[in-house]
Amino acid sequence: MEENRSTGGPPRRRRTSNSPNPAKFLRRAMALLAGTLLAITSFLPAASAAGFPATVRATVAAAVPAINLDAPEPQQVEDQPWRDASLSPELRALLVVNAMTLEQKVNYLVQSGGPGVPELGLPAIRSKDGCCGLALEDTVTTALPVGVGLASTFNNTYARAYGAVGGEEARATGWNALAGPTMDLVKTPYNGRMWEDLGEDPLLSGSIAASQVQGEQGADISALVKHYNLNNFESRRGHVDVEVDERTLQETYTRPWETVVRDADPGAIMCSFNKVNTEFACGNAPLLNGILKTQLGFRGFVSSDFNAAHSFADYAAGLDVAGPGLEFSGPALLAAVQNGQVSEARVTDAARRVALTMFAKGIFDNPPPGSFVNPQPTNVPVPTNQLDAHAVIAEDIAEDAAVLLKNDGALPLASTTPSVAVIGSDADWYIDGGGSGAIPNPARLTTILDGITARAGDADVEYAAGTDPVSLADTLPGAPPIPSTVLTNVQAEYRSGINNFTGDTVVARSERQINLRTGISADTINTSQVPGLPVPLVSAPMSVVWTGTLVAPATGDYTLTMAHLGTARLFVDNTLVTTGEPAPYNQTESAINLAAGQEVPIRVEYTTDAPNQFNGGLNDQPGAMMRLGWFAPENALSPSIQEAVDVASRNSVAVVVARDYTGEAADRGTLTLPQDQDRLIRAVSAVNPNTIVVLATSGPVTMPWLDAVPSVLETWYPGQAQGTAVASLLYGDANPSGKLPVTFPVSEQQATQAGQQNTFYLINEVDPVVPYVEGVFVGYKSYTTQGLTPLFPFGHGLSYTRFQYGNLLSTPVVDAADPAAEVSVQVTNLGTREGQETVQVYVGNLPTVIPTPARQLAGYASITLPPGAAGTVNIDLDPRSLQYWDTAANGWVTPTGQVPIYVGSSVNDTRLAGFITVE
Known part of the structure; x- marks a missing residue:
């Protein structure tokens, strides 16, 4: 990128006389000498720790007595040598x-x-x-x-x-x-x-x-x-x-x-x-x-x-x-x-x-506009032409970021597909996380429903929400919240303080569900459809009363649950049926038999009286946590899920957009898709065999329905181009080429076995201590070393074409003093579409008695090939992959001997193997 520099900041003063000023010339020379001496020494450890070393300061002061490093005398504006851009x-x-x-x-x-x-x-x-x-x-x-x-x-x-x-x-x-x-x-x-x-x-x-x-x-x-x-x-x-x-x-x-x-x-x-x-x-x-x-x-x-x-x-x-x-x-x-x-x-x-x-970094010589205006100007727009150019980049990256996890032939969709059901509460919403990393005002937004509708052309596109929208409360572990089409007419009254159920109401409003979690990602920077709470309720003790009417979708035995931190009481038909203790975070359960269509009054009283529930500000406090959930019979579909099933049954393809919502200061307590989306996917796939699941998640989720659907596409939180990018991928205008940078476990139990702690429960401690007992075996390194088979491994990602690997060559002998190595492999596109493949090189256990991972990423590179074409991929191996940190030597060491190398499309799909020798 060429630099386009413009003048900014206070103007540089220039001398108008051609005759030198001896005094100023001498001062500048002394300053340059001082700078030279200090430049040599300023990066020494002592300088980093406590400013300039005393010996250096004494040396400089002796050489240039006019320069006082401890209390420098202000220079005149016309004598500012640091404005000279030719200096370092x-x-x-x-x-x-x-x-x-x-x-x-x-x-x-x-x-x-x-x-x-x-x-x-x-x-x-x-x-x-x-x-x-x-x-x-x-x-x-x-x-x-x-x-x-x-x-x-x-x-x-x-x-x-x-x-x-x-x-x-x-x-x-x-x-x-x-x-x-x-x-x-x-x-x-x-x-x-x-x-x-x-x-x-x-x-x-x-x-x-x-x-x-x-x-x-x-x-x-x-x-x-x-x-x-x-x-x-x-x-x-x-x-x-x-x-x-x-x-x-x-x-x-x-x-x-x-x-x-x-x-x-x-x-x-x-x-x-x-x-x-x-x-x-x-x-x-x-x-x-x-x-x-x-x-x-x-x-x-x-x-x-x-x-x-x-x-x-x-x-x-x-x-x-x-x-x-x-x-x-x-x-x-x-x-x-x-x-x-x-x-x-x-x-x-x-x-x-x-x-x-x-x-x-060029900031001094080319300061951003308004740099010397105080206070800083606000509401400064990004130029339209810049937004237009950046929109193209956002869409390109969104397409390449998507990972095709599974495809049994349902994708890509044919342009002649006559009808498409789009299902998902956030399929027509901006999908992003919460907190400081979120982009609250996307410039060129298309929702996934927008994108599919536009790309489908003359085909019929029918939409159903299926479930309630997700919010930060859906990071809470426990039973799914009772849907708004089952627990109807929910009214909430929020009051300040603990056990205050009769005082002045701070907030009174209708809500979709009894499902609450406060914090930065719910109340401060919140991109979900569910509104947060205002000050002072964001970070101070509160008491809440919710009322609503429960209407059972089918006759059967149900379990009503309260997942909460703080005391919670459940009243059914004006009778107290259970009280949940304030701490630790837990779930209480109450069995109930309901008849289809039966209307039952519900009231929940909740107060934030758990110890240390609001200590430490937003960085430490758990805040308010309360959910009224349920376990329902499998046939007891909520009216919203039933509507989605009806829509899916009369369309040729069903696209279910499933997502989570997580954010700053709020770990999630479960890898289960929130809002009972697993039940939604099972129900939809039961009536439409061409059900495609588009995941828009923060990371791995469990997939108990995986065998029932032909295709799964992970798009993460795909940014403002989510609609156009997802539609292009579904219809094959773009070929998926993303690879998983994280491991997807089969279950939460497997994640625990691999050393991946559920950190949500640290909320129950004030000053938790977390030992990193897994050591260097993080993520896929733990899975491969323990022989665990995840749901989808690190590096996994399918394509609409197929690639063959061959002709592996590698540096035969590597110098331990300079462990530079290279691998080359030929890749052939065996399919009928152009595609991109990312070739990954892993090294195996290093030749040392020190435990090292069974697989460790050492390098990667991508190649794009038309149908039938072949090309060679050259990959430099990272020297660190051939080394380990030796605590006795206090540095990196390179063990000598044979090192296995594995080349493939994921850590578990290594198609070629060889070795290099380190001497």
Whole structure:
């Protein structure tokens, strides 16, 4: 991408006289000398930990007495050598920081809301959420497919284009940093934010993230990559303590960060909320000063997650910018320096790091519009031509992100298909997650129903919702909520406080169901159809009374359930039938026999009186959790499911769009599709053998109906182009080519066996400690090493054509001192359609007594072939795949001997095998 630079910021002052000014010339020469000396030393570990080493400062002060590193004298506006773009970013940063007063340095270290240092030409840090496109609440932006979808493309070129979309829109609207990608390795499928992440493999995650960062920073902004390190789930994320051994920390969780720092040089990295080995990640010296800044050589600045700093001591541990908020920045930081809590040398180093990012990423020389307007302008639109161009990228990536999990011939649909039933409560809704990663205002939205209707042409398209729409409450484990067509006329009265069932009502409204979970992804940034609650109910104790009428769809024995945290009471026909204890989170059950059409009054009283239910703010509190559910006889279809069955029975094809809804600060407690969508799919497929399931999920789900349907397509949360992309895939205008970046377990029991903890239940603890006992065997590495056969393995993805592999060649002998190796394989398209295949290379157990994975991704590459054509794919193996982290040596080691290699279409579909010898 060519750079298109324009002049911005305060004008550069130029001398009008041709005669030199000796005094200024000498000052500049001394400044350059000082900068040169400091540039050599500023990346030493001591400098990272505590500013400039005393010996270096003494040397520089002796050589250039006029330069005082501790209390630099402000330079005149006309003498600002850091404006010289021919100087290196490192030198420019040293020069400008040397010109700053303490107050200017402190003002510069304010995250999103600070003044910057405009008198020196330095714009303030202005960062915005942007894992999956620019997340703005006040204007439309391009909604890209989510991170797990991007990872499914196994395509670094797409990742760069993906990053460019967010970077260019951030710049256009006045932001100079984009908080993304989210590269928290997927340790557990229960993670509420795994849809933002880039999969369970360190090589894939790091490679895709590095390319995304390159795309973002190509727009002359900085990436703010998150969340460093080990932020692998959301429950109690503000205080959970992750216990991890050194090998696992380095080999599994730090390895993607090594890639992104080495290959993309991000301007900023966001440290995470959680603790790592007893210390908060934003005040963890081994993580920040030791690994990130020294071992990995990270040059930019470390910014905390939202209020994830905990003390002024975090600065000494390696934090550079604390925020947003001013508890540990701004005037508070100034006072901390003045009273000796924080050294000025550390503040100087932090300011230098921020300045380096501004210079190195083009922000200083080409600041975004409005950079020097305070407060920052709002409601700045993205240019229409930019939105148009980005819409094409969003659609292309959505098509390539989709993974064809199963196809017994039902896909692609023929253009002559006479009629299509589209079923799903969110098939005609924008499908995205909740929280800061969500894009609330997609610019060019087509729903899946829109897309299929447009592509179907003259064919009949009939729609039925089938179930109620999903919401954050559907992350709660337990029986499915009673449908709104069974529990009718639900009225809710919300009051503040515990056990307050008669006081003033804060909110009174009709609701679809008795199904409640509060939190960031329900009440703050919520893209579901179900509205959240206003302040103060979002994060404060409450009491709720729900009333409704239960109308049984069929005669039989039912079980009414209450899944809840906090005391819940169920009244049936004005009689109290059960009381649920406040803690821990649990489900109570009440058996009841109902006759078809019988109307029964229902009342539920609920109050949030569980211990610590609202402690720790939105990062830690479980919040309100209450669901009235049911177990119904198999033949007791709700009227909404029965309507979907009727629609499916009279159309030639049925497309069921099944989804979940997860988000920030809310892990899901089950891998079951919410809102009884399993029952819906079983019922529809029973009357229409051409039932196609389109999954739009955050990650893996169980599929008890899999054998009953011919085709399943996983589209994740596919972004604004979900309608056009899904229709193109269903009708074969686009050929599915995505590969799973995560493993789909057969069951929750299998996930547990593979070490994938259900982290939802950590809500029952205030300060949980989670040992990472699986070590380096994360995701598919655990499945393959234990011999577990998942529902769908890592790397799996079908196509509308078939590929044959052959002629495997590999580097025969590899030097242990420089373990570079290459694999080549011939791929032939055996089908009648053009298609793309992603070839994956895995290494087997390494030649060492140290336990290593039975399969480990070592490289990948894609090839697109017309029908009948063959081509050669060359893949460089990542040297780290031939190494392990040796704790005794405190570094990577390469064991010598034979290493098995496996080449194929997934970790379980390895069609060729060989070996390389490491000497």
